[in-house]
Amino acid sequence: MMKIRCITNSGAALPEIYLDSRVNRSKETVFRLTVGKEYVVYALHEAGGAVWYYICDDHYMYYPQEHAAPLFEIVDNRLSHYWRFHLWSNGLLEVAFK
Numbered sequence: 001m002m003k004i005r006c007i008t009n010s011g012a013a014l015p016e017i018y019l020d021s022r023v024n025r026s027k028e029t030v031f032r033l034t035v036g037k038e039y040v041v042y043a044l045h046e047a048g049g050a051v052w053y054y055i056c057d058d059h060y061m062y063y064p065q066e067h068a069a070p071l072f073e074i075v076d077n078r079l080s081h082y083w084r085f086h087l088w089s090n091g092l093l094e095v096a097f098k
Contacts, residue, residue: 001076002080004039004075005037005039006072007073017048033071042054042056042096045093051068052068
């Protein structure tokens with residue numbers, strides 16, 4: 001099971017490709033994550049060079065939410081045997097449960 005550890009919860013640490021003011025992701029954003037806490041990765045996807053992890057963050061509401069990969073370090077890189085890989089026609093790579 002893939003696990004990651006939060007190394008920062010600040011938008012200031014994100015490269016430009018992760019920032020989007022339309023969804024409150026700016027250099028000033030503080031994400032609902034605890035630095036030093038480990039999170040289980042339930043899915044991930046890559047789009048436009050940005051990698052996103054789906055985790056149950058500190059404001060967990062029913063289903064995992066996406067968070068930018070640069071906010072974390074990988075603690076356990078084992079992939080879930082429930083995950084499936086899909087490459088969409090638009091180039092989006094998705095690794096998630098069925």
